[in-house]
Amino acid sequence: MRLFVALVPPEELRRNLERQGRGLRALCQRGRMVPWENIHLTLAFLGETDRRAGAERAMERATGAPFSLPTTRPGRFSGKKGDLWWMGVEERPPLLALRRRLVRALVEEEVWLDDAKSFRPHLTLGRDLRPLPGADLTAWAAACPTCTWRVEELILMESCRDEGGLRYIPLSHRPMGK
Ligand code: ATP
Numbered sequence: 001m002r003l004f005v006a007l008v009p010p011e012e013l014r015r016n017l018e019r020q021g022r023g024l025r026a027l028c029q030r031g032r033m034v035p036w037e038n039i040h041l042t043l044a045f046l047g048e049t050d051r052r053a054g055a056e057r058a059m060e061r062a063t064g065a066p067f068s069l070p071t072t073r074p075g076r077f078s079g080k081k082g083d084l085w086w087m088g089v090e091e092r093p094p095l096l097a098l099r100r101r102l103v104r105a106l107v108e109e110e111v112w113l114d115d116a117k118s119f120r121p122h123l124t125l126g127r128d129l130r131p132l133p134g135a136d137l138t139a140w141a142a143a144c145p146t147c148t149w150r151v152e153e154l155i156l157m158e159s160c161r162d163e164g165g166l167r168y169i170p171l172s173h174r175p176m177g178k
């Protein structure tokens with residue numbers, strides 16, 4: 001199974017981000033937007049693995065107190081087919097400490113990460129986006145509102161691709177502070 005550990009913002013924030021993504025899509029000639037149901041922050045990407053039980057033990061050991069996490073501004077990663085646009089989050093000490101604890105616990109449980117890139121916490125809004133000629137994406141990004149959400153649980157997700165497209169299936173929830 002293809003697994004990752006995710007933080008998932010409340011539905012209201014995900015719906016807001018989907019709405020902001022629609023504004024971005026309108027400035028583009030093409031692009032695949034993330035539906036609100038799929039909006040998440042990847043805390044650790046495990047990739048193809050059969051170590052679900054070890055991942056769950058690591059999540060249990062990694063949780064700390066719940067904390068607030070503000071979104072920042074949108075940004076993008078450039079790709080061959082177009083740009084991936086995301087909403088940033090503040091790289092606050094509790095988030096970075098949570099990631100550190102999780103990585104350490106995963107390694108101790110012999111669950112290997114497929115996470116070679118450095119940790120860049122973000123909420124992906126859309127992929128393969130190609131702006132329309134003359135579209136002002138900087139102005140769109142500057143006008144995006146920010147907000148804060150409370151991180152209260154870690155979720156082990158399975159990433160599945162089937163006839164319905166890409167789906168993330170929550171396999172287990174690990175509340176913070178327990
Ligand atoms: P798709 O790859 O089908 O376009 P996706 O990237 O959302 O969609 P997955 O590739 O299964 O689906 O990835 C699940 C999550 O893990 C996503 O948030 C993705 O950004 C992240 N992820 C995937 N590969 C890595 C990696 N090598 N390092 C860090 N995060 C990754």
Ligand code: MG
Nearest residue numbers: 045127159166
């Ligand atoms: Mg991917």
